Amino acid sequence: MEAEGQSKVLLYLLPHEANFLDAAVERLIPADELGPGAREAGATCYIDRQLSSTWGTHGRNYRAGPWREGAPEQGFQSRLTPQEIYRVGIREVDKHCRTTHGSPFDQLAPRTRDEILRALERNEIQLPSLSSKLFFDILWRNTEEGFFADPMYGGNKDKVGWKLLGFPGMPSGAYVNRIGEAQAYRAEPVSILDYQRGKVRLDAEGFVRHIVIEKEGE
Amino acid sequence: MVRTKLNPVDVVVIGSGVAGSIMSMELANAGLQVVCLERGRMVDPNVEFVKPFVHDELKYDRHNDFFQNLSRETITFRNHSGQTALPMRELGSFKPGEMVGGSSALWGAQAKRQMPFDFEMRSALTARYGEAFLPRDSTIQDWGLTWDEVEPYYDQFEHIFGVGGKAGNLNGEIQPGGSPHEGPRSREFPNPPTRRTPQGALFADAAGELGFVPYQFPSAAMTQDYRNLYKVMLPRCRHGGFCTSHVCAEGAKATPLTAVLPALYRQKTFQMRPLCNVTRINLDSTGKLATGVTYIDARGDEVEQPAGLVVLAAYCFNNTRLLLLSGIGTPYDPHTGRGVVGRNYSFQTCGTVSVFFDDKDFNPFIGGGSVHTAADELLGDVLDRGPLEFVGGAVIESSNQGALPIKSKPVPAGTPRWGSEWKKAVAQYYRRTMNINLIGSCMSYRQNYLDLDPTYKDANGLPLLRMTFDWQENERKMLTYAYERAREIARALKASSHSAGAVPKNYSIVPYQCTHNVGGAVMGADPSTSVVNKYLQSWDVPNVFVVGGSAFPQNSSPSPTATIGMLACWAADAIKETYVRRPGQLM
Numbered sequence: 001m002e003a004e005g006q007s008k009v010l011l012y013l014l015p016h017e018a019n020f021l022d023a024a025v026e027r028l029i030p031a032d033e034l035g036p037g038a039r040e041a042g043a044t045c046y047i048d049r050q051l052s053s054t055w056g057t058h059g060r061n062y063r064a065g066p067w068r069e070g071a072p073e074q075g076f077q078s079r080l081t082p083q084e085i086y087r088v089g090i091r092e093v094d095k096h097c098r099t100t101h102g103s104p105f106d107q108l109a110p111r112t113r114d115e116i117l118r119a120l121e122r123n124e125i126q127l128p129s130l131s132s133k134l135f136f137d138i139l140w141r142n143t144e145e146g147f148f149a150d151p152m153y154g155g156n157k158d159k160v161g162w163k164l165l166g167f168p169g170m171p172s173g174a175y176v177n178r179i180g181e182a183q184a185y186r187a188e189p190v191s192i193l194d195y196q197r198g199k200v201r202l203d204a205e206g207f208v209r210h211i212v213i214e215k216e217g218e
Numbered sequence: 219m220v221r222t223k224l225n226p227v228d229v230v231v232i233g234s235g236v237a238g239s240i241m242s243m244e245l246a247n248a249g250l251q252v253v254c255l256e257r258g259r260m261v262d263p264n265v266e267f268v269k270p271f272v273h274d275e276l277k278y279d280r281h282n283d284f285f286q287n288l289s290r291e292t293i294t295f296r297n298h299s300g301q302t303a304l305p306m307r308e309l310g311s312f313k314p315g316e317m318v319g320g321s322s323a324l325w326g327a328q329a330k331r332q333m334p335f336d337f338e339m340r341s342a343l344t345a346r347y348g349e350a351f352l353p354r355d356s357t358i359q360d361w362g363l364t365w366d367e368v369e370p371y372y373d374q375f376e377h378i379f380g381v382g383g384k385a386g387n388l389n390g391e392i393q394p395g396g397s398p399h400e401g402p403r404s405r406e407f408p409n410p411p412t413r414r415t416p417q418g419a420l421f422a423d424a425a426g427e428l429g430f431v432p433y434q435f436p437s438a439a440m441t442q443d444y445r446n447l448y449k450v451m452l453p454r455c456r457h458g459g460f461c462t463s464h465v466c467a468e469g470a471k472a473t474p475l476t477a478v479l480p481a482l483y484r485q486k487t488f489q490m491r492p493l494c495n496v497t498r499i500n501l502d503s504t505g506k507l508a509t510g511v512t513y514i515d516a517r518g519d520e521v522e523q524p525a526g527l528v529v530l531a532a533y534c535f536n537n538t539r540l541l542l543l544s545g546i547g548t549p550y551d552p553h554t555g556r557g558v559v560g561r562n563y564s565f566q567t568c569g570t571v572s573v574f575f576d577d578k579d580f581n582p583f584i585g586g587g588s589v590h591t592a593a594d595e596l597l598g599d600v601l602d603r604g605p606l607e608f609v610g611g612a613v614i615e616s617s618n619q620g621a622l623p624i625k626s627k628p629v630p631a632g633t634p635r636w637g638s639e640w641k642k643a644v645a646q647y648y649r650r651t652m653n654i655n656l657i658g659s660c661m662s663y664r665q666n667y668l669d670l671d672p673t674y675k676d677a678n679g680l681p682l683l684r685m686t687f688d689w690q691e692n693e694r695k696m697l698t699y700a701y702e703r704a705r706e707i708a709r710a711l712k713a714s715s716h717s718a719g720a721v722p723k724n725y726s727i728v729p730y731q732c733t734h735n736v737g738g739a740v741m742g743a744d745p746s747t748s749v750v751n752k753y754l755q756s757w758d759v760p761n762v763f764v765v766g767g768s769a770f771p772q773n774s775s776p777s778p779t780a781t782i783g784m785l786a787c788w789a790a791d792a793i794k795e796t797y798v799r800r801p802g803q804l805m
Contacts, residue, residue, distance in 0.1 A: 028636045034645050055281060062292040062307045064674065070304040073297055073726040077304055114637070121635070140636060148623040149276040164641070165648040167583055167623045170270040171458025175584045179457045179618075180413040184579040184649075192270050206269050206467075207456075 008045075011052040012083060016104075018044050020090045021139075023106035027113050028143045036160045043146030046155030050082070050142060057081045078134060089135035092127040093120065152193035162189040170195070173207030186213040219520055226524035227251045230511050231531055232496045232540065234258075235320020236779055237766040237786045238531035239474035239482065240378065243448065244790030245529075246485040248798075253489045253523060255513055257532075258317035260492040263475050269467045272460065275622045279463040284324055285313040291676040293535055295727045297688040298665065299552065305674050305682065311726065312565075312733040313463065314533045318492050319475040321533060321733055326462035326619060327471050327588040328657075328777040329381040329438040331372050331784075333598040334365035334401040336774035342599060343609055353609060353692035355664045357562055359771045362743040362752035365401050368784055371791070373404055375783035379472035380452050382409035382441035384434060397433045399594040409441045417580050417652040418591030421616035424710035428703075430593035435615060436780070438472040439587025446472075448481035459620020461586035471587060494521070497678060499528050499544040499762060507802060508546075508762050514678060526801060527793070530739075530764045531786070537768035538563075538668045538738030539683040547739075547749050547758050550667050552686075558749045559739060560668035563685065564773045565725070566734040567612070567658035567693045571704045572628035573716040575650045582626070582649055585618030590655075592616075596700055597775055608695040610659030612775055614704055617655050621648065628653070631717035654707060656700045657732075659775040663690055668738045688725050697721050734778050736770035741785075753792040753805050754785060760804045765789050 010018055026039035050056055058081050070077045080088065094104040097116065101108055105116065119125045121140075123133035146155030148162070150169075156162065162169055169189035178185055187210035194200045194208075201209045231242045234256040246252045261267075277283050286292075286309065294303035315321035335342050340358045343351060352358055375381075385403045386396025395411070411434035414422065422432035439455035446452060455470040469476045482488055493516035500509045500522070510524035530537050541547050541559045550561035592615035594600065603609055621627075628651050629643040671684035701718050708716035742748030745757040754769060756762040765786050767778050796805050 029641055030638050032638050032641065034641060037641075058308070060282070060287050060289055060308075062288040062305045062674075064305070066673065068302065068304055071297065071301065073724050073728070074295055074304045075310055075726070075728045076307050117636075143636075145276060145280065145624055149280075150274055153276060162623060164645050165623055165627070167621075167648065170273050171456070171460070171583070173456060175457045176454070178581065178584055179589065180415055181581075182416045185581045185584065190270075192274060195270050207458075208270060 011048050012056065013044070013048045013051065013086070017086065017090050018048065019106045020094065020104070021047055023113060024117065024139060025143045025146070027110060027117055028140060029147050035164055038143050038147050040157065041147050041160050042155045042157040043143050046146030046149065046153055047086070047142045049154045051086060056083045078130060080130060082138060085130060085135060085138055088129050089127065092129060093125070093135065096125055096127070150192045152191065152196065159189040159191055168210060170208045172210040173203050173205050174210070187211060188213060219518065221520045221522070223522040224524070226510070226526065227253050228525065229253070229527045229529060230255060230523055230525040231529040232511065233320060233530070233532035233536070233766070234318050234474060234479070234490065235315065235531070235533070236322040236474060236783050238320065238529070239478040240783060240786035241529050241531055241765060241790050242488060243478050243482045243485075244787065245793065246482060246488040248794045249487065251487045253491060253525070255494040255496050255511065255523070256318050256490065256492045257495040258315065258320075258492060260318050260490070261475065263465065263469060267465045267467050267469070272465055272467045273458070275460070275624050279622065280624060282309050282313060282463070284315055284317055284465065285309055286316040289677070292682060294671040294674050294682050294684045296684070296686055297724050299686055303671055303684045303686070306727055310728045311731050312735055313730070314535065314733060318490065319473055319479070322779055323465060323473045323475050324463055325473070325779055326777070327438040328590070329376070329379060329436045329588065329780045330613070330776035331400060331436075332774050332776055332781050333399065335598040337361040337363050337365060337368065339772065339774070346599070347604060351609070353661055353690060355690070356692065357662045357664055358609070359562075359740070359742055359747055361771060362741055362748070368788060369401065369404055371784045371787040372780065374447065374787040375780060377408050377447040379438045379477055379783060380409055380440050380444040380446050381407055381436050381438050381780070382411055383407040383436035384411045386433060395433060397594045398431055399597060399600050407436065409444055412437050412441055412587070412589045414591055415585070415589060415618045417616050417618060418589070420652065420711055421591050421654065421707065424707045425593050425614070428706055428710060430595050430614070432591050432593050435588055435590035435592040437588035439466070440470045440472070446477055448478060450477055450480045452476055455587040457584050457586055457589065459583050459586045459622065461620060495678070496540060497543065497680060499530070499540060499546060501544065501546070501759065505545070506759060508759050526761065528762045530762060531766055534735040534738060534767040535668070535683050537764050537766050539670070541739055541749065541764065542670050543680060546756060546762060549669060552665055552667050555664060558747065561747070562662035562737040562740045562771055563666050563668045563687060563735075564660045564662045564737045564770065565687065566732050566773050567660050567689070567697050568731050569612075569656035569658065569697055569701055569704070569719050571654040571701065571708050571716055571718045573652050573654065573708045573711055573713045574630050574647050575652075576646070576714045579649050580652060582618070582621035582651070584620070586620040589618040590615040596703060606699060608692045608699065610661055610692065610696050610775065612656040612658035612696065612700040614700065614707075615655050615657070617653055630715045654704045656697065656704060657775060657777060658693070658697055658700060660693055660773045661690070662737055662772040689722060694721050732777070734767070734773065736767040736773050736778055739764045739768035740771045741769040742771060751805065754789040755797070755805055757804070761802050763789055763793065
């Protein structure tokens with residue numbers, strides 16, 4: 001497992017931005033009786049690392065002007081990169097929260113944070129530099145990724161997202177004999193991170209070996 | 219910039235996808251000296267496509283590692299000519315590939331043929347219903363080909379790509395287990411059909427009771443170890459999922475990289491040049507003869523490669539764009555309806571009904587490789603279109619593509635998009651959902667077309683291709699009807715609930731639909747409505763052949779790859795058997 005505290009190391013985000021994101025992602029995918037939420041899964045760490053990657057500057061996107069907002073059908077048309085969307089968006093949402101509620105976003109009660117997130121999603125908050133829906137959509141997209149992408153990207157800690165779904169991660173060589181079978185196949189999930197850390201055994205064909213979970217009564 | 223002029227070769231092939239690799243192989247086999255120019259990088263599947271690194275949904279599906287890098291080149295898009303087209307800044311609706319092997323290295327292996335009707339669609343519809351029945355503004359046309367001409371080449375493609383399936387029509391005799399509506403086959407599939415999954419069996423039972431004839435969809439992921447026509451071994455698919463958008467570590471998915479290039483690299487008369495981006499096809503002073511191509515190589519130098527024959531076999535968009543940039547053929551003018559290059563651009567009309575159970579567990583991560591159970595009753599002219607008042611149709615299928623955790627978590631209608639309720643729903647239904655997919659046709663229309671953008675440029679300073687495209691009433695009617703039929707099946711499944719996608723008013727470049735863009739350089743029998751003749755040969759510059767999805771006059775419904783592969787086999791044969799005897803002449 002990752003050394004305790006490693007996920008607190010920040011590459012791009014500033015500490016107050018990480019606090020903002022922790023306070024947002026724990027509302028988007030909350031911890032509950034089904035298990036940990038996005039905050040516990042390290043979604044903020046995931047977002048920080050993504051912002052430091054090619055994606056953080058939209059390195060594979062077409063970036064030349066002229067820039068126009070366009071119709072929704074024409075897709076992403078912002079001048080801003082994801083790095084800028086987070087930096088500017090967090091600043092402007094926090095400013096909105098101070099004006100309307102007297103505190104920055106991460107200091108607000110959970111229910112108030114939910115209301116703010118819903119208003120952002122519906123494009124109901126007027127931010128000076130970008131549409132609030134654009135900010136919400138990228139935040140939600142990254143939160144979902146940070147909960148379900150391979151743990152090597154810094155989120156989905158202890159494979160909590162995969163355990164929630166019952167997704168076994170890297171495929172087993174046994175699938176070929178299970179494709180037509182009705183019996184449920186449940187296994188402890190295996191990640192690329194597990195493999196890179198030497199925690200996985202491979203079979204003769206290079207497939208990861210699954211530890212199959214036998215459910216009571218089956 | 220350094221400028222170099224190389225020694226002439228017999229053939230330059232632009233693009234190394236399904237069309238370019240098969241054309242290269244067939245022409246090199248015939249003893250011609252072939253150079254293949256590919257804009258993407260070289261890949262070595264033995265070293266680069268290894269477990270478990272290939273099983274990375276974020277890298278390959280979300281971040282599109284193998285797909286076109288839009289920072290160098292994209293298209294612009296608008297719904298209608300009254301709008302200003304804006305660049306597609308990130309990949310969404312479709313994903314063209316950018317590496318040796320092309321888009322088809324990343325396909326889902328759905329290898330279905332078209333029907334005989336599809337090749338003569340305009341004639342058949344007009345004969346049955348009259349000219350006035352065709353949708354308003356539609357430019358539906360025949361391919362200039364007949365079933366008897368193309369069948370041997372579908373067969374050839376299937377024996378290169380190791381397609382698994384069960385014949386439904388062998389030389390006119392209907393066979394149990396296959397689709398009774400397919401065109402007559404000269405022989406069985408080279409490989410057996412996929413194994414039916416529990417979801418597939420549920421679909422087959424429910425659809426069967428409603429009058430559909432279910433069958434296992436043709437799959438180009440191997441259903442057994444297979445040695446193909448080019449004597450390349452492909453191993454059996456292991457059903458680990460991670461197929462579409464991904465490469466296969468087993469090499470079980472037939473692609474140019476696994477089924478063609480290993481044999482092609484052994485040909486002494488063949489050379490692959492990756493990272494070479496062709497910027498134009500050069501013409502002589504008459505404008506009637508191509509002298510070769512100019513490209514930018516990996517170092518950024520400009521290279522002229524003279525050639526006796528140019529085969530343009532890039533993705534749909536770049537086939538059209540290179541013709542426009544090179545001044546080959548008359549550009550299409552949507553106001554007068556005259557001109558042909560960029561005309562009849564079309565896409566695919568897709569839909570999904572998600573069916574939610576509380577008492578089943580489908581192991582949705584086991585799958586991939588086109589393990590579908592499908593029915594053809596909504597296709598072609600199987601049903602009388604008269605009372606339905608639309609043309610076209612859809613494959614209806616229960617798919618088992620391997621549900622990946624970021625993108626494949628359908629939830630019942632009314633579920634919030636995030637929060638605790640959403641979390642409960644994905645936990646409940648990830649393993650308990652089956653999808654009924656509709657892979658539908660899209661006709662071509664006067665107002666849907668491709669041309670050069672007046673504003674936006676690629677990294678070389680050349681104009682981007684501009685797409686003007688929107689859904690039309692005929693496609694909305696077709697999808698509405700197909701959804702009704704899919705919902706009938708969903709109801710018969712007696713599940714907890716089901717939810718169908720919406721019939722979209724406007725086409726959007728944002729959500730992924732499929733990489734099945736077609737048209738723009740269509741084939742036909744009439745030079746006033748086609749760019750290439752029935753042999754894929756340019757009407758205007760006869761030593762240029764334009765092969766690929768660009769040749770489809772409209773999209774009939776099945777995923778296009780098998781038909782693109784068939785066209786490559788067909789065009790290559792025409793060049794080998796006929797063209798080489800009188801080079802430079804129209805066939």
